[in-house]
Amino acid sequence: MTGATLQVIRLSRTAAASVPPVTAAMVRRCILDWFGLAIAGADEPVCRALRAIALAEGGRPAATVMGCQGGQGVTVRQAAFLNAVAGHALDYDDVSLAMHVHPTTVILPPLLALAEERALTGGAVMAAFVAGYEAAGMIGRWLGVGPYDRGFHMTGTLGALGAAAACAHLLGLGEEATARAYGLAASQAAGLKAQFGTMTKPIHAGRAAEAGLCAALWAGAGISSCTDILEAPQGYAATQSAIPASPITWHGYELDRNSFKYHASCFGTHGAIEAIAALRAQGLEPGDVRRVRLTVDAGADRMCNIAAPRTATEAKFSLRFAAALALAGADTSMPGLFTDEATARPDLVALRDRVTVAFGPPDWPPDLTAVEVTLADGSRRQARCDTSLIGADDTRLRAKFLNLAQVLPDGTAHRLAERVAAFETENDLGGLCRLAAKAGQG
Missing domain, CATH: 3.30.1330.120 (2-methylcitrate dehydratase PrpD)
Known part of the structure; x- marks a missing residue:
């Protein structure tokens, strides 16, 4: 294995190995912001419809889905999909200008679902989040705006690769298996900007989260796949835009440049x-x-x-x-x-x-x-x-979260915020997710 795919895997893992305090603080902002959006977004019509389909479909309850009465459980795959849709349903979630992706709602929900099922820690989720975010950031900078200009909704396309990188890291997959996960995710990546302004747009985020989760699980189960999917002829870069002549590089933590929305629109x-x-x-x-x-x-x-x-x-x-x-x-x-x-x-x-x-x-x-x-x-x-010059404002972000989470019972939003503030030490992510699901729109 050589080339861009392996380079992204190695650089993103190095980035996740020792996360600076300023970057860890940004991860906590992303998590708090997402929880507020998923809590409020779960009551949107698209989420109600998709949740009803999932509950009728059934499956082994293993993870919490936002909006279910009493935090009713669904499968890990369903939770990744539904919670990612909820996080993007209001179109109010964070943005990476480097990758043209709404990053947190595609990367965090599959990690939370896996962690809840497997009793993993908040610290492990944070490290995996960094790995997925930085992997997607490197690919986004490498490709540039070409895919977005062509009409690909990169939250759905590149987002699937970021989710796969994060889930592979959380599952402890080796380099070769992670490369296969990238290939499996790239073959599921989808999303078209023609859908902007419709209920389909947040489904792109849901499918990216689900695709990344499945890709990592399938790779861990030994499913074969192309291991140089980024640079391969007829692979991800070549079909999305064009294979860049420059090599993959890491420009420092892309997370540090994450942008948050303070207005509930595009x-x-x-x-x-x-x-x-x-x-x-x-x-x-x-x-x-x-x-x-x-x-x-x-x-x-x-x-x-x-x-x-x-x-x-x-x-x-x-x-x-x-x-x-x-x-x-x-x-x-x-x-x-x-x-x-x-x-x-x-x-x-x-x-x-x-x-x-x-x-x-x-x-x-x-x-x-x-x-x-x-x-x-x-x-x-x-x-x-x-x-691009509007930075993270903790006062505005907390006010945004409390406004979005006001559907929770009295005091619950503040308790949730306190637990997110110490996310690295969280050992009960299932309990944390059930706390957020107490709104119970049904």
């Missing part, structure tokens, strides 16, 4: 929301606005540029509607703000229709949004936001 809309909020803080009122021009990277056209959304799901992928909400001073940190009724509200539609979207030149930074507001008197206001 990350591509956050620059507009933040920039308009800054203008409102300077006294801008929606009644004064004649028109708004958003300038964004051209890639946004295939991600979040639904001009006239009709549903709540579509509204989360509309730059114009996000701008309208920001102009109206709406609290975009509240997932319940996005409803079919709000999407059709006449005042918001009127604001939305004053917004136009333009695309910057080829060298426009991919995460930069420029806002120009023309007022009724002809004067103009301008603001910019580069979302």
